[in-house]
Amino acid sequence: MVKEIKTKEFLFKIIRKGETETVEFKERFCDEVIETLTAMANSFGGRVYLGISDKGKITGVKVGKESVQKWLNEIKHKTNFKIIPDVEETKINAKTIITFSIPEYPNKPIPFRGRYYKRIKNSNHLMTIEEIADIYLKARNRSWDMYVDTEASLNDLDFEKVNKLIGKINENRDIKIAEDPLAFLRKYDLILGEKITNAAILLFSKKPLFYSEIQIGLFQTDTIIKKSLTIKTDLLSEVDLVMDFIMSHITKEYIITGKPRRDERWQYPLSAVREFVVNAIIHRDYRSGVHSQFRVYKDKLVIWNIGKLPSSISIEDLYSGSEKSTPRNLKIAEIFKEVGLIEKYGSGVKRAIDEIVSYALPKPEIKEISGGINVDIFGEKSSEKTVEKTVEKTVEKTVEKILVLIQKNPLITQDELSKKTNLSRRGIEWNLKALKEKGQIERVGPD
Incomplete structure (x- = not known):
């Protein structure tokens, strides 16, 4: 359905600003119009004006009795019926301007002839595979880390790391988390049933990643x-x-x-x-x-x-x-x-x-x-x-600091090492492990 639009002043204002991320001028209907509409739908929405040159000159467009409906049908078919723009008509000095308006679509990305475009400044850009995946996940309020790692199992998770995390979260809470590690992982959707998410692996993996x-x-x-x-x-x-x-x-x-x-x-x-x-x-x-x-x-x-x-x-x-x-x-x-x-x-x-x-x-x-x-x-x-x-x-080496402290007090604990070196407990554990592997220390007694 064609609607009579906005004032001429509004259109002149658009023309003066020129093409932007949300505005495109075309002298006639063509495949580039459809490509631009899909790029806008995949980005922030926008308008394509037919009857205006890319220099901003009003050329007008010939519109027959069935022209607009024919164009809409072509847009629908070439986008797998994904988009249907609004159509508006304006006459300036007896010249017709047709405006196709498209909002940003919630279920992105929208293809055109099997390809996906996005809008950057005043031009269309072909999306990479990574960009297509990102926009798909974002449109569904999802991200890669929320999906399941099909090769992972509960045996890949270090539940002591989960317990440490719960302890850290409880330090910042009035109402403490009382769940056991498995219940905690389910509550935060880090595991789905018995399936392990990418986030859970990145946060709690036993093995180096x-x-x-x-x-x-x-x-x-x-x-x-x-x-x-x-x-x-x-x-x-x-x-x-x-x-x-x-x-x-x-x-x-x-x-x-x-x-x-x-x-x-x-x-x-x-x-x-x-x-x-x-x-x-x-x-x-x-x-x-x-x-x-x-x-x-x-x-x-x-x-x-x-x-x-x-x-x-x-x-x-x-x-x-x-x-x-x-x-x-x-x-x-x-x-x-x-x-x-x-x-x-x-x-x-x-x-x-x-x-x-x-x-x-x-x-x-x-x-x-x-x-x-x-x-x-x-x-x-x-x-x-x-x-x-x-x-x-x-800049004195961390390893040397730890060795000196251990030489002075062979019974020193990891917590004491952490306080004296300003390193985190994890940092101390990491360095002690490296020293053990090199045979420079042999740990005896409690941590």
């Missing part, structure tokens, strides 16, 4: 690596282990203020660094099999993580905090929020940037590189330090 691998290193230059570590464990442990490595290889300053106790100042605000670490882990595209990279330099930290931003979010949105958070892994994000590693969806990056800037450091640089997101966090240059400080470098 190649697709959760993190490579972290201490770099003298881009090509000279002084120390490196490969981490292949559960995601919650990865947060602690990455932070332990970073804290062991950045500087900590003691500021003499005249108080009985000296103030500590790390090279970077640790809570902001942790936010970027957590963000990388929960937004990573684990389907790719590509490892995350963390680089520690003398004067900067570099984080690279596989997985592009959603098309609805730009780098500028991250800086401004105006993005609406859409976690790539909804179930993992939910668990991280329960344990207190995420405060509020969508607020973390902006908050971390503000904290770094208020720490008198340069604004971090965020950009898309090689199919992922790269973050450079810059340190303070030594020439810019104006406060009298006593500097203690914390």
